[in-house]
Structure formats: structure tokens, C-alpha cells
Amino acid sequence: MRRKIIKQGNNSYTMTLPISWIKENSLEGGSEIDLLEEENKLILARPRDAKHPESSISFDLNGYNERTILNIINQNYRKGYDKFILKTDNKDQKLTIKKIIKESILGFEVTENNKDHIIIQNIAEPSPDKFDVILRKTFFIIKDDGEELINKLKNNKKPNLTQFQENKDLMDNYTNFLRRITINAKIGGSRKSYLNYYFISELSHIQHAYFYLVKSIINNKTDAGFTNLVNETNKHFDLLETAYYKKDINLAHEISSNKTKLQKEIFNLLNQNNNKEATYHLGEIIRHTHLASTVLFGMMN
Incomplete structure (x- = not known):
């Protein structure tokens, strides 16, 4: 779609907006819109805090x-x-x-x-400005799962599957909401919103892998080698959280290097007479943590 720029006075320029876009977003004369400069683009959007018409x-x-x-x-x-x-x-x-x-x-x-x-x-959805708070909550849920799991393993106790199920339900609620507003509010701008969406999806996969890992060990034994690898996997995820919030490309690179070492340990466990299902899910945590980290290379600037 192309529009002509109209000169207004000495220092101002205006242009018309498509009526279809105005109606779709319930705008009218006097309404406010957000303008986002992105290289040679000027992106127009409804304000994040504006009430969107029900669809x-x-x-x-x-x-x-x-x-x-x-x-x-x-x-x-x-x-x-x-x-x-x-x-x-x-x-x-x-x-x-x-x-x-x-x-x-x-x-x-x-x-x-x-x-x-x-x-x-x-009827009671949080506003898009809660994105950062809820994203931090998803990190907390995963770290909570990891810490609870390693504590149970070190003390030879069975994890409480109900607790992990509750965390899974919370995670599904939060990551669905985060993906919804990433699409609709273009969180991160038009270039980075896809990366945000992908990153959030990987966080969901990581937490699900913890849940299914716990489910697979409820009635099965694990050994010291498995416990040690769970501990290393938890540290692997901690590194992802730090890399994300510090926007540190070197830490993202470190995650990639760690993944290779951890996956070798996964293959070694799979070749032994251990709980192969639990080992598989542990490998999935490692794999999805690495996939989440690859997104960071496009989010650093």
C-alpha cells in the first residue's frame, strides 16, 4: 500500500490512513497511535494499553x-x-x-x-505491559522444577508429581498468553517479535520436558550419574536465563559448547541399563535450552 505525503506548513507532513485499518482498530479523529521508527520504516500501531475491540x-x-x-x-x-x-x-x-x-x-x-x-x-486477561513480569515468572517456574527435582534425587525421595503438574498448567497459561501478545502487540518490534515467539515456545518445551522426566522416574530408580547430569542440566538452563537478561552473546555461545558435552553424557547414559525414558527427557531439556539460546544471537541488538 502506498500513500502520498502532504506538506503542512514549513516543518510538518501528513498522510491519510486506510479507513479499513481505522475501523478494524476502532479508531477515530483524535485517537492516539504509537509510532515506531525501525531503520527506513515507520510502523503505526494501536497503543499497547488501548482497549482492543473484541473479536x-x-x-x-x-x-x-x-x-x-x-x-x-x-x-x-x-x-x-x-x-x-x-x-x-x-x-x-x-x-x-x-x-x-x-x-x-x-x-x-x-x-x-x-x-x-x-x-x-x-474477561480478565492481563494487559500487554505485564509481558516482562510474566516472562520472568516462566523462568522462575522452570528453575523451581529443576531445584525441586535435584533435591529429591539427592535425598533419594520421589518428586511430587502434583506439584510439577500444577507448574505445567501455570506454564501453559503464561506461555500461551506471552505468545498471544507477542503476535498482537509485536513485542520486540516487527523484526524481533518472531524471535520472542520462538524463545517463549522453547521455554514451554523445557518445562514440559521436566514434567515428563519426573513422570518417568516416579516408579523407576535413578543412579548417581543421572543425578549429576540433572544438576549440570539445571546449570545449563541457569546460563540461558543469565544470557537472556544480560544480553550476553558470549554466554549464548557457552550454552552451545556445553550442549555438545552434555549430549555426549546423555548418549553414554542411554547406552547403559538406566531409565531410558527419563534420560531422553533430560536430553530434551538440554536440546531445547540450546535452541532457545540460538534466538539470543538475533536479539542482542
């Missing part, structure tokens, strides 16, 4: 299973929809929807439950 979407759930319903809700929630009209008269599907809302969608509730449909809606 809705409708789906006929047919005979869809829980996983498909989860995908429908999660992906369209991340796109920014505020209201879902889900057509179903199936009681089990409605229970599934309520479960998904509780475990994965921050600030949404069921607002209607009729015979042939159920409506879920945004």
Missing part, C-alpha cells in the same frame, strides 16, 4: 477429540481472538473445553453453556 470466531466441533479441540482453541487464542463460539451438544466435549480453559488460557471463562453450543470469552 470472535465460531467452530463446529463435530466429532473432534481432545487434542484437536485443544489445537483449535490454543492457536486461535494466540492469534488474538477474545470470544469463541464452539458448537457442540456433546457433554464430554464441553468438559474438555472447560479443562482446556483452566489449564491453558489465561483470563478466559465459560460465559454461556447452552444445549447446542458453549461460549468462552476473555
